[in-house]
Amino acid sequence: MTTANAEMLDQIKSGQGFIAALDQSGGSTPKALKGYGIGEDAFSNDEEMFALIHDMRSRIVTAPCFNGEKVIGAILFERTMDGQAGGKPVPSLLWERGVVPFLKVDKGLEDEADGVQLMKANPGLDDLCGRAVAKGVFGTKMRSVVNLAHPVGIKAIVDQQFAEAARIATHGLVPIIEPEVNIKSAERDAADRLLLKELLAALDGWTGAPVMLKLSLPAEAGLFQPLVDHPRVLRVVALSGGFTRGEACAELAKNPGIIASFSRALLEDLRHQMSDDEFNASLGTAIDEIHAASVA
Structure with a gap:
């Protein structure tokens, strides 16, 4: 096992946090974009659609609050793994922040x-x-x-x-x-x-x-x-399986030892139109709530 893998193993095994699911793929991407405030009239083919969802994910993983202190891992879609955020390959950027990369x-x-x-x-x-x-x-x-x-x-x-x-x-x-x-x-x-x-x-x-x-x-x-x-x-x-974030966090807190790996419940309040300050504050609130339920 490499040193990086041993450190990642330790983060997943004992890290006090949750795993973000950022792996919406072909079928679920239009729904995720709609929730983010981008309608289907904003893209005319799969390439444009995936470029828009990549921009959303890049904004999430480069946000100051998205780090290994509360987010111990992130599940990526194949195109996200192959892409860049903040000028770096996404898996490398994540691990620099203490977030262990997984792939759907x-x-x-x-x-x-x-x-x-x-x-x-x-x-x-x-x-x-x-x-x-x-x-x-x-x-x-x-x-x-x-x-x-x-x-x-x-x-x-x-x-x-x-x-x-x-x-x-x-x-x-x-x-x-x-x-x-x-x-x-x-x-x-x-x-x-x-x-x-x-x-x-x-x-x-x-x-x-x-x-x-x-x-x-x-x-x-x-x-x-x-x-x-x-x-x-x-x-x-x-x-989260269709629960709202509040519902999912309440259910999670009843199950000690299980941590979150939420997708919709993590992203539900984020909108494309937000300023960076608004976006980071909203994401930070979601991370805090899901983290609290995961370590309850």
């Missing part, structure tokens, strides 16, 4: 089957992991979705996530495994419990270095404590 590596979701959406096939994963390592990235993130408490579907999701995690780990990267339970599901609590059972079984059979888990906040507070305490789990982080 999945290629989106399959159609629902057995109550879940598996990840699409990802033949380019090894090449992408190699590029990420070369750019100083510490870990990866990949997302699938659980909509119903279907035992076969949930087992399939966990099996797929851990199979991909094994590929990722061969590159020396730390995988974040994200089987998101839809918080609007009528079967949310039952799905949480099935997911917990399958994750514990997969972790007990895992022989590599510790992994990370990114989960929806459970319907029953404290349900995921066995995952927080598991020796093969480096850190459990939570997505």
